[in-house]
Amino acid sequence: MAKLKLNFSEPSHVIGVSLLIGGVIFSVYELVHDPDIFVTTLLKSLALGSVYAILALGFVLIFKATEVVNFSQGSIAMIGALFISFMVADENLPIVGFFWEIKNPIYSLGGPEWLMWTLSVLVALCFAAMLGLVIERLAIRPMIGEPLFSVAVITLGLEIVLRGFANDTVKIQYRNINAPWGTGGFKIGSGFVNWSYFAAMIVAAIAFVAVFFFYRSRMGIAMRAVAHDQEAAMAQGINIGKVFAIAWGAGAVLAALGGLFATQPPVRQTGAVDPEVSLVAFRALPAVILGGLDSVQGALIGGLIVGTAEIYAGQYLSGQTAWLGSGYPLIVPYFVMIIGLLVRPYGLFGTPEIRRV
Amino acid sequence: MRKLTKGIVPIMALALVAAACGGDDDTTSATDAPVVTDAPDTTDAPDTTDAPDTTDAPDETTAVTSPPPAAEIATDYGVTDDIIRVGLNADLSGIFAPLVTQIVAGQEAFWEIVNDNGGIAGRQVELEILDNAYDVPTHLENYAEMADTGDTGVIMFSQSTGSPHTAATAADLVKDNLLAIPLSWYSGWADPSIGANVMELYTSYCLEAMNGVEYLAGANNATTIGIVSFPGEYGQDGATGAKTAAAALGLEVVYDGEGAVVPGSDQTPVITELVAANPDIVWATLNPTTLAEILGGAYAQGLRAHWSGNSPSWNYQLLATDLGPIADEVYTHSTYTALWGAIDTTGMNAVIDGMRAKQPDAVLSDTYIISWTEGMATKAVLEQAAANGDMTRAGVVAALQDVQVDFQGLAPDQTWSGEPNDFIVRESYLYDVDIASYTAGATVSDEGGTGFVLLEGPYVGDIAANYDFQGACFVAG
CATH class of the missing domain: 3.40.50.2300 (Response regulator)
Structure with a gap:
């Protein structure tokens, strides 16, 4: 990551620093004034930020390996969550009721409910990975060497096809996830904190640590080499197709995890999959751009910043809808992204390209 | 920068295309109006008696x-x-x-x-x-x-x-x-x-809301009301009906969220304001997912108001979700028709x-x-x-x-x-949401239920019965 050099003759830098200072002063004031609400809002925003970070990480993994922004990440998230629902609620995966059913044997083994749920989710994530692999093999790999815009449009088409499939064929309607933490939580003064907030944060932490170590493995290094220069990597004997497949498989797993938490508070209160789950990936897109499309740490920081900005703006500007408009929380992530890009055009942690003049 | 540019260019291009498409309000209706020939004078339509013989239709x-x-x-x-x-x-x-x-x-x-x-x-x-x-x-x-x-x-x-x-x-x-x-x-x-x-x-949404608010206020001895709705003809028509009823009943509107709920957005502002206002009853004109988000979020923060809303706000399948027990406790379903097997x-x-x-x-x-x-x-x-x-x-x-x-x-x-x-039809139906009457995963061939117990219906309150229709309750500016 290149060091940030502040230049106060740049208006964007002044705005960015002013907002940062204003945010700190505001936070200290609110912490003193109403600590209960401030703390519960902080936990809620970290939870939403974690969900965005998980989804952003999926975007980044695929982009780093293939230089493609995967617009179908939302639908993959929805279908991944659907896999989880089938595995934990129906205890089988009807592929998809057309050919055969794949029984989930875990519940028949017995054991603590939370353990069976967790293992079933892991099985569902394997199916999500397979979905990613199939998409990569059928729709992406044939496009190697073709214009990136065409590949991006293909992913957009996949988004529509997958969503249509889920809506029309599977007819998903509030399919329960049966998360072991439920809708429960605890109160801090007049604020309420759901257990799902902590689950999202823990899973995000695990995902980022796993990716951190993955990039230090042999395959991870190969993936970084491909990301740096595909032709040079091929010349060194790296199997680019395999790297692409792993990136898409891992991206689909992260999307499925994002889909899982998109059914939980603070994103949803139903704890169930519905067609709107797919839209959460688009809410996470500003986090990806803000953090830097090719940066793992950028996905984390970008997700947390965007989640925090959205929740804090929602909480503390709720009395200002007369002039802000009622939909302002939708705009906040993009506003933050624009400010961030003005200060660092390649994203907070994105790789700047050095050009010869 | 190369990668970033490659990534952002498609995003911007797609956004521009989407914006261009979204802003096009021109209706491409059929240019050739139908030419009707030999149409009989409908004013002289004969007085009719029996339906055609369609025994099972x-x-x-x-x-x-x-x-x-x-x-x-x-x-x-x-x-x-x-x-x-x-x-x-x-x-x-x-x-x-x-x-x-x-x-x-x-x-x-x-x-x-x-x-x-x-x-x-x-x-x-x-x-x-x-x-x-x-x-x-x-x-x-x-x-x-x-x-x-x-x-x-x-x-x-x-x-x-x-x-x-x-x-x-x-x-x-x-x-x-x-x-x-x-x-x-x-x-x-x-x-x-x-x-x-x-x-x-x-x-209509407007008259349905009048009936719903009148019923809900009477059943809960309410003195205050909160209103949450989408913007537009659906949301604000229902909200206007709710306000008309509130005014007629002397209910204080402690939270007026008419048009305040934007689908797909984080609903923290609405939940925060609603919880702070602490109404006795809430009228919602939303869709089921958004209702779940606001109702569940407000309930989690301690709001124990009784809720109802225009018919499309509710989907009985929410009873299968984590929201089910909350809805069973606080939600009354308002709608326009009899429900499956209720009569x-x-x-x-x-x-x-x-x-x-x-x-x-x-x-x-x-x-x-x-x-x-x-x-x-x-x-x-x-x-x-x-x-x-x-x-x-x-x-x-x-x-x-x-x-x-x-x-x-x-x-x-x-x-x-x-x-x-x-x-205009002034009657609507009110049902208690009852999780015990809900059969999860049932098909039409099963003897299951959709989680309702009829409270009133066809029901028309005094406000709707005496409402003088002079035009739409809400007209978008």
């Missing part, structure tokens, strides 16, 4: 003669000697898709039964179904295709999903002489200047028998009542047009003035002639 008209021979019926678009093409411009993938896909499936079953029994005027009914994705530009594109005077043209719409969507086509419906049944209960449809060719079924009438038995015969594996749902009533109304007006000897588009529009639909207990009976105050 859903029979709802109370005043239709047998149609003249097929060759004597005037036709233009959407009708041939063998078929009648009926359009559905329906939300199959947007925010109301979970409800609308079921309604469309129910209509398919309804028309299958009608066709099995000989169809209408000796013709089989074909459905032309297009997905509007709850998107106005897409709705307009679909409309243009179905209003076409060629092979894709339809005789009328048995469903047009969405208030702003149907409003966007209202002028074209008049221009094209097409009749549409809206899957929308906007109060403006009864106003000839807004919905001249819109055949609204049941009551024992000819109409209800026809729906249940029909769905079991044609779609035995379909998910158990109350939405099939809407399918059936939409179908019954469409069939009634088409049969009336056939009886009048005029199955042109204009003939179908004219037939609306002659038709009276007996919904056989599924909903209040309706006519569409005279002044709006004479024919």
